[in-house]
Amino acid sequence: MPELPEVETARAAIERSALGRRIADVDDTDTFVCRPHSAGEIRSALVGLTLTEAHRRGKTLWCTTDGDAVLGLHLGMSGRIVVDPPAASGGSTDEGGDYWGDAPARPGAAAWFRFTLLFEDGGALRLHDKRRLGRVRLDPDLDALGPDAAEIDRDTFRSRVGRGRTPVKARLLDQSVLAGVGNLLADETLWRARLDPRRTVDTLDADDLDLLRRELRAATRRAIRQGGVHTGEVIEHRRAGGHCPRCGAEMMRGTVGGRTTWWCSVEQV
DNA sequence: ACACGTGTTATGCG
């Protein structure tokens, strides 16, 4: 699920609901998700502190604290952030009560909690992740990430995306070029821009690149507002027998940049 | 039973 829009929603939920609550305990025992830390390492660093700010670049999320620790969170392929309110206000994870974050509000979810910050007020912040491809770590390294896809300016976009001769979709998915675009957002953006995902970037002129950036920003803002990348206009048509919602032509399927890719057989050239 | 997948990273090739 999570691409830039979902991660931004999670960041906003943390900012709104989790900051300023003192951490009483931490469950970091899933060392696959919390690697490369050993069990207890993150706990030792965080107990007694409070989260002070929630930041995001691309799909990487991190929280500063009122101490030295910085808590990095990555949702991977299936991660979600769940923020439970203070115990006194009712609603708990076990009862499927009120959720402040983006979460499956149902019993049994506890089996998929891979990391938990337990607050002194009885509430919690949790990483719910069925596939365990999410990551939690202290002091996350952001150096390998390009500029955020929602923030990148026009000239930077032109030079970073337009360099080389890789297929344009592969370039959009490269987190070191720009951070935040995943498989669905790439397909939605290229469909909006009417560009064939297999086009190599050296065939794109400045106007093409400007259009691509414009549609990327529009698709991203729309996804945040509507509740996720899956709400994109072309997404439900990414299936066998699907048709372009603009022109009605058959949708094509292929592999580009190592990922399943769908595009309009007529409009995307 | 079997293939697939909204992400990242190690590995191998040219």
Next chain:
DNA sequence: TCGCATAACACGTG
């Protein structure tokens, strides 16, 4: 060394 494609990771879902 650079850039790109592929496999592997874990595990639920169709």
